[in-house]
Amino acid sequence: MCATKIIHKRAxxxxxxxxxxxxxxxxxxxxxxxxxxxxxxxxxxxxxxFRQLVDSSRMVFRNGTARLVVTLQDLxxxxxxxxxxxxxxxxxxxxxxxxAEENDCCKSLHWDLINLxxxxxxxxxxxxxxxxxxxxxDLYLRCNWDIKPxxxxxxxxxxxxxxxxxLRKWIVAMTTWVLGGLQRAFVAxxxxxxxxxxxxxxxxxxxxxxxxxxxxxxxxxxxxxLRLPSNNLRGEERQFGEVPSYAFAVPIRDVAIDRR
Numbered sequence: 001m002c003a004t005k006i007i008h009k010r011a012x013x014x015x016x017x018x019x020x021x022x023x024x025x026x027x028x029x030x031x032x033x034x035x036x037x038x039x040x041x042x043x044x045x046x047x048x049x050f051r052q053l054v055d056s057s058r059m060v061f062r063n064g065t066a067r068l069v070v071t072l073q074d075l076x077x078x079x080x081x082x083x084x085x086x087x088x089x090x091x092x093x094x095x096x097x098x099x100a101e102e103n104d105c106c107k108s109l110h111w112d113l114i115n116l117x118x119x120x121x122x123x124x125x126x127x128x129x130x131x132x133x134x135x136x137x138d139l140y141l142r143c144n145w146d147i148k149p150x151x152x153x154x155x156x157x158x159x160x161x162x163x164x165x166x167l168r169k170w171i172v173a174m175t176t177w178v179l180g181g182l183q184r185a186f187v188a189x190x191x192x193x194x195x196x197x198x199x200x201x202x203x204x205x206x207x208x209x210x211x212x213x214x215x216x217x218x219x220x221x222x223x224x225x226l227r228l229p230s231n232n233l234r235g236e237e238r239q240f241g242e243v244p245s246y247a248f249a250v251p252i253r254d255v256a257i258d259r260r
Contacts, residue, residue: 022040022059022066022067022068023039023040023041024037024038024039024040024067024068025037025038025039025040025043025054025057025068025069025070026060026067026068026069026070027043027069027070027071027072027080028069028070028071028072028073029072029073029075029076029077029080030072030073030075030076030077030080031073032077033071033073034077034080036077036080036081036084038084038087038088039087039088040054040068042087042088043087046087046125047123047124047125048123048124049122049123049124050123053070054068054070057069057070075119076112076115078108078112079112079115079116079119081112082096082112082113082116082132083116083119083120083128086128086131092131092134092135093113093131093132093135094135094138096109096135097109097135097138097139097142100139101142101143106139106142106143109139110136110139110148113132113135113136113139114132114136114151114154114167116128116132117129117132117133117136117166117167118159118163118164118167120132121162121163121164121165121166122160122163129166133166133167133170136170137170140174146174146178147171147174147175147178149190149194151171152171152194152198152201153194153197153198155167155168155171156168156198156200156201157197157198161200168200168201168204169204169208171201171204172201172204172205172208173208175191175205176205176208176209176212178191179191
């Protein structure tokens with residue numbers, strides 16, 4: 001796990017020579033090379049990925065001033081803006097949710113948060129994963145969304161299973177919650193199509209229900225939108241707020257799908 005702060009003196013001393021040089025890094029993001037300028041010490045101390053990236057970056061001289069330049073062409077600038085917010089502020093993304101709600105652009109923010117979570121998984125920044133996951137859940141709760149079919153297809157058909165592990169668990173929990181709702185029959189037909197399209201989605205769903213059935217604890221549904229403050233990725237399972245037992249999800253036999 002990458003540390004977000006350099007605490008030990010020995011670590012500080014070992015990096016002192018590395019920190020010598022330009023104080024900022026110019027990061028060009030996306031096909032249009034949108035520019036972000038971040039503090040060098042902040043970015044290299046965030047994780048090994050950026051330490052190595054900056055270490056191998058090119059130095060450009062302009063008007064006699066040296067500047068480090070890094071290119072991340074495959075990333076989305078809007079997503080990277082969220083990441084830079086965390087780098088500079090070490091804060092959550094609730095202000096972005098407020099702004100998106102005011103400007104009616106919650107759908108765009110939704111995808112930026114999803115991709116931020118995946119990016120954080122790739123570069124091994126669990127703190128950012130946590131904050132992105134919290135923001136995603138808060139956004140779904142505020143907008144009163146069901147799980148989006150396009151998100152399921154994206155996660156299960158295009159994303160690395162390891163990077164998307166937390167999102168897959170949440171998607172399955174949301175699916176279980178939705179299938180227990182009042183519009184079960186209508187939603188079940190939609191979910192069936194997704195199960196057929198994404199075999200891994202079906203497998204994860206069955207595993208989730210079997211795990212719940214074997215738990216022999218309080219066997220009632222938990223709303224995945226109602227996150228508890230104690231959530232973090234250091235545990236294998238995130239916690240969810242409880243709801244009454246009458247909202248319990250439909251059993252496996254009620255959504256059985258012919259897999260032949």
